[in-house]
Amino acid sequence: MIYSEILKKGSNFLKKKKIKNPYLDTELILSKVTNKKREEVLLNSNYKLKNKDITKFKNYLSRRCEKEPMAYILGYKHFWKSKFLTNKSVLIPRPDTELIVEETLNHLPLEKSKKILDVGTGSGCIIVSLLKERPKCSATAIDISKKAINVAKINAKLHQLENKINFVNMDIDKYKSYNYDLIVSNPPYINSIDLNRLDDDIKFHEPTLALSGGSDGFRDLKKVIIKSKKLLKIKGKLILEIGHRQKNQCSKILKENGYYINQITKDLSGKDRCIVSTKLQ
Ligand SMILES: C[S@@+](CC[C@H](N)C(=O)[O-])C[C@H]1O[C@@H](n2cnc3c(N)ncnc32)[C@H](O)[C@@H]1O
Numbered sequence: 001m002i003y004s005e006i007l008k009k010g011s012n013f014l015k016k017k018k019i020k021n022p023y024l025d026t027e028l029i030l031s032k033v034t035n036k037k038r039e040e041v042l043l044n045s046n047y048k049l050k051n052k053d054i055t056k057f058k059n060y061l062s063r064r065c066e067k068e069p070m071a072y073i074l075g076y077k078h079f080w081k082s083k084f085l086t087n088k089s090v091l092i093p094r095p096d097t098e099l100i101v102e103e104t105l106n107h108l109p110l111e112k113s114k115k116i117l118d119v120g121t122g123s124g125c126i127i128v129s130l131l132k133e134r135p136k137c138s139a140t141a142i143d144i145s146k147k148a149i150n151v152a153k154i155n156a157k158l159h160q161l162e163n164k165i166n167f168v169n170m171d172i173d174k175y176k177s178y179n180y181d182l183i184v185s186n187p188p189y190i191n192s193i194d195l196n197r198l199d200d201d202i203k204f205h206e207p208t209l210a211l212s213g214g215s216d217g218f219r220d221l222k223k224v225i226i227k228s229k230k231l232l233k234i235k236g237k238l239i240l241e242i243g244h245r246q247k248n249q250c251s252k253i254l255k256e257n258g259y260y261i262n263q264i265t266k267d268l269s270g271k272d273r274c275i276v277s278t279k280l281q
Helices: 003-016 022-034 038-043 051-065 070-074 095-106 125-133 146-158 192-197 219-231 247-256
Strands: 076-079 082-085 115-119 138-143 165-169 180-185 232-241 259-266 272-279
Touching (some): 003 051, 022 038, 022 070, 051 070, 070 076, 095 125, 095 180, 095 232, 095 259, 095 272, 115 125, 125 138, 125 165, 138 146, 146 165, 219 247, 247 259
Parallel strands (some): 115 138, 138 165, 180 232
Antiparallel strands (some): 076 082, 232 272, 259 272
């Protein structure tokens, strides 16, 4: 079968199964199978697909029909300025999370060597992106999931940062290393009602451990805020990603714990997404 036929059949199949971007997904799957860029696949639409590759193509296509996210099927996702390995052990890096990178960079002068902690590192997308931009800084990345830490380590290696990030597989509650200049975290913050309303792609495929913030969504945000009080230096910064309806409650918890709120930033869709705060004493 030639590429154009397989693209037509594949996209029709995904369309019938009500997959959101049937054409794009089919093109990306064919480009993975043939190991060619998407443009190359499209420009060579009369090339023949080998039988063994037809089997692979069908296998990936049926995974997509089961609503498995493309980032897991392809095995990577672009975030900030780099490509990150992704598999089912980690949350897929989101464009919204690039805001925490942008805000953190605003508080990290290029020439300074600051000590950073990333709580709930997942794929390592935040800390790897930060260290690529601020090579003089040093970092620790912590995650309760051993499998996530393994993925983050691979990503650090892919970006030649394996010697600059110390990876710790631990619950943040148990972590005891102090004097950080800056703590960044995108903790799980979805409440149990919203968790049930998520798209099937997310709900059935991404790790619940990375999504669920307990019944009210604040379990881990609170944990990170309270623990960071101990781990930060005085005047150290805590930079958090939050859910878009968590601004007021989160600001309250931060103030109750002695932080000053520097700024709250909205994401591209106008939703409150990132809080920058300072530990006062
Ligand atoms: C929302 S994901 C964020 C992943 C990544 N930082 C990102 O922004 O894409 C939250 C991460 O926190 C980790 N996590 C959850 N509870 C934790 C805890 N108590 N201590 C450390 N890590 C935790 C999860 O395993 C998950 O990888």
